Amino acid sequence: MRRTHPEASLAGRPTATATATATRPGRAVARAGAGEGWVRACAVEALPEGSVRGVPGLPIVVGRNGAGIFAVGGYCPHTGARLEKGRIVGDCVECPVHGALFALAGGRRRRGPARRGIPSFDVQVRDGIVYVSPQPRRRGPAAWLRR
Numbered sequence: 001m002r003r004t005h006p007e008a009s010l011a012g013r014p015t016a017t018a019t020a021t022a023t024r025p026g027r028a029v030a031r032a033g034a035g036e037g038w039v040r041a042c043a044v045e046a047l048p049e050g051s052v053r054g055v056p057g058l059p060i061v062v063g064r065n066g067a068g069i070f071a072v073g074g075y076c077p078h079t080g081a082r083l084e085k086g087r088i089v090g091d092c093v094e095c096p097v098h099g100a101l102f103a104l105a106g107g108r109r110r111r112g113p114a115r116r117g118i119p120s121f122d123v124q125v126r127d128g129i130v131y132v133s134p135q136p137r138r139r140g141p142a143a144w145l146r147r
Contacts, residue, residue, distance in 0.1 A: 038124060038131040041071070047130060052093055054084035055132055060121055062130055063088055063104065069125065070104040071132045073118035083118075106137075 052063035092101040100114035119136035
């Protein structure tokens with residue numbers, strides 16, 4: 001079986017100069033300002049310390065704790081609960097349904113009942129706006145933006 005490089009499939013994708021890219025019928029994601037492929041999540045001041053909020057049009061949540069700003073998958077793999085309804089507990093985001101904990105740094109499962117982790121995403125802040133890469137990180141270093 002022939003394997004291709006993961007970035008080979010990115011050829012022909014819209015560039016960041018487009019103002020919106022449709023993700024599903026009737027939904028659009030704002031793409032501008034932070035470079036190719038980055039999606040605007042929210043303003044930094046709209047993300048207070050200890051909060052979690054969803055990224056419009058994407059299954060990603062962004063949050064902030066004492067260590068910085070992070071981005072992880074927006075749904076619990078156990079029940080599909082929306083993590084934007086959850087809360088930050090230490091260095092984890094907690095599922096609002098059954099209390100599963102996922103590390104902010106990399107999305108690894110810290111406590112069940114979920115059996116697997118969630119994806120993590122790169123984060124950028126430019127001109128007071130938080131941007132998130134729509135492509136998940138490979139397992140490894142944390143998707144943190146240190147203050």
